[in-house]
Amino acid sequence: MIIIDTALARRAAEARPIRVGMVGAGFMGSGIALQIAQSVPGVQICAIAARQTDQARAVFEASRKGEAVRVTQSVDDVSRAIREDAPVVTEDPAVMAAAKGLDAIIEVTGSMDYALRGVETAISTGKHVVLMNAELDGTIGPLLAQRARAAGVVYTNADGDQPGVQMNLIRFVKGIGVKPVLAGNIKGLQDTDRTPDTQRGFAEKWGQNVAMVTSFADGTKIAFEQAIVANGTGMRVARRGMIGPDPTGKDPTAPLRPLEDFVDMLRPHIDPDGPGIVDFVVGARPGPGVFVLGTHDDPRQQHYLALYKLGDGPFYLFYTPYHLCHFEVPMTVARAVLFADAALTPLSGPQVGVVATAKRDLGAGDQIDGIGGFMTYGQAENYDVIARDRLLPMGLAEGAILKRPVSKGAVLHFEDVDLPSGSRVAELYGEMERQFSRVPEMEGAYS
Template identity: 60%
Template sequence: MIIVDKALRARAQAGRPLRVGMVGAGFMGRGVALQIATAVPGMRLAAIAHRRLEPARQAFVEAGQSDIRHVETAGALQAAMAAGQPAITEDWRLLCAADGIDAILEVTGSIDYAAAVVSAAIENGKHAILMNAELDGTVGPLLKQRADAAGVVYTNVDGDQPGVTMNLYRFVCGIGVRPVLCGNIKGLHDPYRNPTTQEGFARRWGQKAHMVTSFADGTKVSFEQAVIANATGMRVGRRGMFGPTVAAGTPIDEAVKSLPAEAFVNGPGIVDYVVGAAPGPGVFVLGTIEHPAQRHYLNLYKLGEGPLYCFHTPCHLCHFEVPNTIARAVLFGDAAIAPAGAPSVEVIATAKTDLKAGDMLDDLGHYMTYGQCENADVVRRERLLPMAVAPGCRLRRGIAKDQVLRYADVEVPAGRLIDRLRQEQDAVFAGSIAAVA
């Protein structure tokens, strides 16, 4: 990110690096640790919290760090930071409470656990950075409101598709073009994929099978597009989005012609995706502009005659770009992408197979459910079950394959933080969501 690099170099030269606490040390967490250690002057990963110590230690070791200190108290963490020693702990609360840590990066991919981490970070006056579209797409509007009240930044990350899309969206707005569609380029969408079908792919890339299943079955893209919708005020054109499939390698400026323009050229615009287009896995924004002279210029600059103009970013580089998000938040008070207000789009649970009464729903990217986008006013009116709330719920009745689930269909486990946050979010934004209907 231009300007961020100079600001970080200045912090490095002044001997005042940004200090980051990271919760989670999985595949992406290890990548972030490596990136900060090897390519980001002016930033230091001070501590990693993980449920087990060994993955946290491994993340530091793979990043070339040594003299790693295991800490169990706030005092021990402060001493490690003062000595310049990387710290590891099982207790994420130490990171959220520690003086001198500027931002908490949450990269667990969990829901209830992550909700507790982010809530505590905000309560302790720490900027909250999420590599977690699932949490953001479920209670992000409420967490953003809490962060605003605490005077800290709440943001999802650049590098994942939502942050990359938001950069592009802001660019398009900045040149005077009105965005009408924010899109994602997918290589595959099959809602019936499961950890068994995805095991080989996961093993090849060193990832977890349920994680890559959530990419394939549409759950991940649904959360990503919901995050974008909530940041822009866009909606979906229909439940599940249009998601046309085109011939593999079709240039994105051609592929977008398969999207129904009548569904988005007027109004607040929509979020959607295309399967098979190139370059993938990139993102795109469709925009329009009324001024005839500006249309003439855009045609001269090879964007065509309009009325829709396609802007795209050919890649998203995940952990490589995360430090930019941290620096933007800490140094400039700028979120890469965050909810603009009330939820606009939600992700709802849908049966991946026929489900029986008494079944306990499994987790995201597993065997029983997949996620679909739906407009928030519809979700509220029909009492549809959010995808991130579904795991652990027990079915009151049988649900047919591809049928959406409702709160009336399930018994929700007692005592979960995510349910309390959902209830609070529904109450806080009740009037705003109802006004959209």
Template identity: 55%
Template structure:
């Protein structure tokens, strides 16, 4: 990104690199490690935490770090010594990194809400910026985590590269032109709410990914979180529960059909909406539809091949995930800039729907599992009906039967004991929805 590259080159030349500790060593995290170590001047990946140490070591060795140079640490003292020596470091205790001197930014790359919350809060309490790829965490607790970030004088942000961050960058670009964004959209290749880790196993194996994560892409949970966090950053809403999510013939150019995919009144009345489309190209990109109220500017937009309006299409035809994450670290550490952050009271939540008939006494599994899928819903509805956020559903025990496609509420479950995520959610609800209590 222009400006960031110059700042990072200066940081390298002046020997003041940004020191990064990464939590997680899965498929995406290993790509980030490779990008930072091999291709990002002015930044050092000084430590990696993962519950399986072998994966943390693998993240380093895949980036050509010699295995005999890597130190294992299990205490503040051994971590401090390794960091002081400049040795690449691994640990199975993520909270060690969050509390350590010698680390400027924590990269959280787990996709887990409860664990991600523990990492984020601990890191911020110790004065560290947090950059996360965890839309599930931000979509569940992002508003209160921004309160914590302000309290501790740090940045908490989602990352560049993943679709929400790419969307937010495009939104800011469009808004900066004087065009009013009325829809933030996402392009997907598949949506089937009944997919599960068994049906997605072959695809996951082909790409070396987690079948539960892959399932969350297919069953609509991930797209719901992605659009929810964009809504919460922009003040937009959803036009209906689950969004419109139209499907077009595979390979259909978005520009040919986008003007007819969504009811115009849903875009122009109110703060705008978030939504998605299945099957269009360029996929898997993102797009923004905007309007302009000045006739001369409308004339210029038509001259520049964006059409006569009233809707103007802007899109980014790719998202490059881990390649762009170092930009997010630099934006936070060098410029105090967030890529995507909840702007206040939540606008859209992701609620829990039953993927199959469920029965009292069952314990709900995790995101992208066999039992539930997520749907985007406006937050005021979620509060009024006390619906269960799917980010908090894992580990809950059902108190009654729920039919397939039924929506699960707080009244339907017993929450697990002593979860930080539930405590943070209670703080968030009390702060932003006091009049609804």
């Protein structure tokens, strides 16, 4: 990040800020706008797309104070506002992303088709894409990344979110000659029985969306986060749902244990000669944050690592004891625009995905309520298993109608549901599977 602050200072001194559009004006979007306005010279948010334009207007009024905010649904009007340095909001992400004058967009909604309108348009019009949307990325990210590379733009997850922090740590570990064999996420709670009813108080306390908070607690969010780390590194999961050592017994007030204690819990699942795995732990200190386990096969370097207090191996523990979310997102924008560098992007085809799992007994005719709801949660699974067994991706589950009963804890299959018609994400999911030659016999199953 040290080189980035110098580059941004130069852009600010030259009065040539990186011009950014943002999709979303909720809890995280308002934090990003405030951070950029107060603390990041050289970057400027020029346009915001949000379903509720009043909310987007409020974000600008809290960050670009004293400036009149324009509201429009016209690409030309958004382009004019950017050219005239006037903050502008619109309902349609595609309208904003098509406008002239933007270098990049930041997507912060956690939605699917709505977010995709902005992402696809940005890629097709030559703008970089920064996602704080693990759900979209973990569903069709490999296809979107392939399109971005073809268009000559960067498609990336964000610094500050745990996947991006993991990738930065992985790059550091590899850079000193240590081989990463596990990328891990540190959680304070994991309980697949959590619902919006159990999480409403927490969400209201912190001003967050209750469905999003529920997805944190029930494990769906971490499944998506670790899936995109796997897709960006070639790693896999050791088993469906990951190992997830949890000595807390689902009690968030249980005493924390040193992160080093969890290494022995994970050790039996690590193949030092394999591609590595993604996983998580619950109830560790320091935390929240991320960690990487690595190996080194040179005895002399092992001696140095022991001298530097990393132990005798065979696994060496590296960690970052925090993730600062919106504070770090502007750095990702600068990396993409100024250095064509992604914080975290899929390498190629999908390695790990997230499958829908019944949170309670479900009956024929039930309509699934989606991510962070009452009916399903997501588990990380290797993509070859997903394709082979026709498992239903969590990112396609919302609105699907069950054709038969499904018991609590069972993973849903495509044959269990009728998908809602007209989903662009479902259409692209099918294209992704065909593009990477996973299940050619399923052509037409996603329409």
